Amino acid sequence: MMKRLSVVLVLLVFSAAALANSVTNVRLWQAPDHTRIVFDLSNEVDHRVFTLSNPDRVVVDMTGTTLGGSYADLELDDSGVSSIRSAQRDDGSLRVVLDLDSELTPRSFVLQPNEQYGHRLVVDLQRDDRTSPTIEAAREVRRAETDGQRDIVIAIDAGHGGEDPGAIGVRGTYEKHVAMAISREMERLIEDAEGYTPFMVRTGDYYISLVRRRQLAREANADFFVSVHADAFTSSQPSGASVYALSDGGATSTMAEFLASSENQADRVGGVSGVDMQDMDAMVREVIVDLAMTHSMQEGLSIGEQVLQRMGQVTNLHRRRVEQAGFAVLKSPDVPSILVEAGFMSNPRDEANLGSQAYRQRLARAVFDGIKDYFDDNPPPGTWVYTQRRNANSFDSYTVRTGDTLSGIATRHGISVNRLREINNMNSDVIRVGQTLRVPNG
Numbered sequence: 001m002m003k004r005l006s007v008v009l010v011l012l013v014f015s016a017a018a019l020a021n022s023v024t025n026v027r028l029w030q031a032p033d034h035t036r037i038v039f040d041l042s043n044e045v046d047h048r049v050f051t052l053s054n055p056d057r058v059v060v061d062m063t064g065t066t067l068g069g070s071y072a073d074l075e076l077d078d079s080g081v082s083s084i085r086s087a088q089r090d091d092g093s094l095r096v097v098l099d100l101d102s103e104l105t106p107r108s109f110v111l112q113p114n115e116q117y118g119h120r121l122v123v124d125l126q127r128d129d130r131t132s133p134t135i136e137a138a139r140e141v142r143r144a145e146t147d148g149q150r151d152i153v154i155a156i157d158a159g160h161g162g163e164d165p166g167a168i169g170v171r172g173t174y175e176k177h178v179a180m181a182i183s184r185e186m187e188r189l190i191e192d193a194e195g196y197t198p199f200m201v202r203t204g205d206y207y208i209s210l211v212r213r214r215q216l217a218r219e220a221n222a223d224f225f226v227s228v229h230a231d232a233f234t235s236s237q238p239s240g241a242s243v244y245a246l247s248d249g250g251a252t253s254t255m256a257e258f259l260a261s262s263e264n265q266a267d268r269v270g271g272v273s274g275v276d277m278q279d280m281d282a283m284v285r286e287v288i289v290d291l292a293m294t295h296s297m298q299e300g301l302s303i304g305e306q307v308l309q310r311m312g313q314v315t316n317l318h319r320r321r322v323e324q325a326g327f328a329v330l331k332s333p334d335v336p337s338i339l340v341e342a343g344f345m346s347n348p349r350d351e352a353n354l355g356s357q358a359y360r361q362r363l364a365r366a367v368f369d370g371i372k373d374y375f376d377d378n379p380p381p382g383t384w385v386y387t388q389r390r391n392a393n394s395f396d397s398y399t400v401r402t403g404d405t406l407s408g409i410a411t412r413h414g415i416s417v418n419r420l421r422e423i424n425n426m427n428s429d430v431i432r433v434g435q436t437l438r439v440p441n442g
């Protein structure tokens, strides 16, 4: 009899706990254009958000909620929030007050539980768009030039970020950090390559919706978009790097289908606000009407093949051909794109490799070399690489006159003496009157 009673008591306690909502944890993520505060909750929450001025504050009221976590560990530096405090109100609600030290516009939404998290309330504090460093960076890239001619812009998209860790390895490695480390290596290589400019879509540990990633690349006038990942599979067996391109129909393999569907879940984990959703609708309409999509897809495939070939020289490949599936992040009508899976976080050897800087550098170089192989052969008109290529391939002939020097001829045709010697297969600077030389066209 006593035994039965204690069971009933335990059940009562549990159901009471289930009814009351509680904030179990709070996270803060800083993006260039907003600060995101995420409240983990034990249940779905009714809430309202409003602002107060003098001094500027954002107030978040959560109905029937208590505070189970703490704000102590949050790093508020440069977040625009100077302090966070909260109080239990008489009606049972929890009032959280965010004291602001700059002008921010709040936007809030709730997220449903998924594999990684339970119920969440997201409060984004938006900076004024005109001063957004991300958009500034995109403008900067648009102007990037070498010798007065446009650079080829490569948008590098480090997958996941912030609220979305991506795949988590057996040793606890987060995909979002691996993706960022490889992306940073690529950024350095591209910065050093003449005629090329990198654009980092994500610059820190925060989430960007899949549609926004494509938009940022377009704002930067990117010629190419490469999304960097290292996902996991349900078994530890699959290993090796792979390259994926967009498909307009089905997937080319079950792995491609599996990865595309898990990648496309990112917005549910990372958190996408209503504004991004509206953008997505507009984008989908655009994609459907734009025939350029097919061209971008083909170009993505061609570039993907070059990248895969280069990667095959430095690491094991999961598949020897470019796979295709409906990756949302690749659905840009006019920017060709690929998604690189640097390896499987679910495979212990791959995870160990991805944790090594030397390996990440090798991989980053292979990816960029592959992209460069393509663009060096197919440079977009108007770019510095295009002009170099044209000069290298088309020549006029020039007949040497009295008083000519090799350096004088080179200067008049806008090339170096070395280059002039090179295109004429010369070993010395000696020229004779009446001799015919190859010089750049135009």
Ligand SMILES: [Zn+2]
Residues within 6 Å of the ligand: 159, 160, 166, 167, 175, 229, 230, 231, 263
């Ligand atoms: Zn991923």
